[in-house]
Amino acid sequence: MKIEILGSGCAKCNKTKKFVEEAVAQAGVDAEIVKVENMDDIIAYGVLITPAVVVDGEVKIVGRVPKVDEVLEWIKN
Known part of the structure; x- marks a missing residue:
């Protein structure tokens, strides 16, 4: 599984990365x-507002920090 965090490195983008890492650890899945x-690269996904999260090439969220529970739903399916 490949999870991409799209963003310029702002506080919200960094928080998104932290929550994604936390969800991956909780789920015990093997993810890059x-x-x-x-x-x-960000615009190539059609994303104009960050942060955004892409799981295996599919954009899951744009323009806000996801909750850990949301990320868990994406990576368990």
Whole structure:
């Protein structure tokens, strides 16, 4: 599983990465977590507002920090 955190490195983006890491640890899944800061790469997903989270190529959330429970739902399915 590949999880991408899209964002410039702002506080909300860093908080999103922390919550994703926490959810992955709780779920015990094997996931590669990647921080994407290049705007061209972010826009390629159709994302114009960060933070955003992409799980295996599918955009799951845009423009807000997800709750750990939300991330758990995405990675357990």
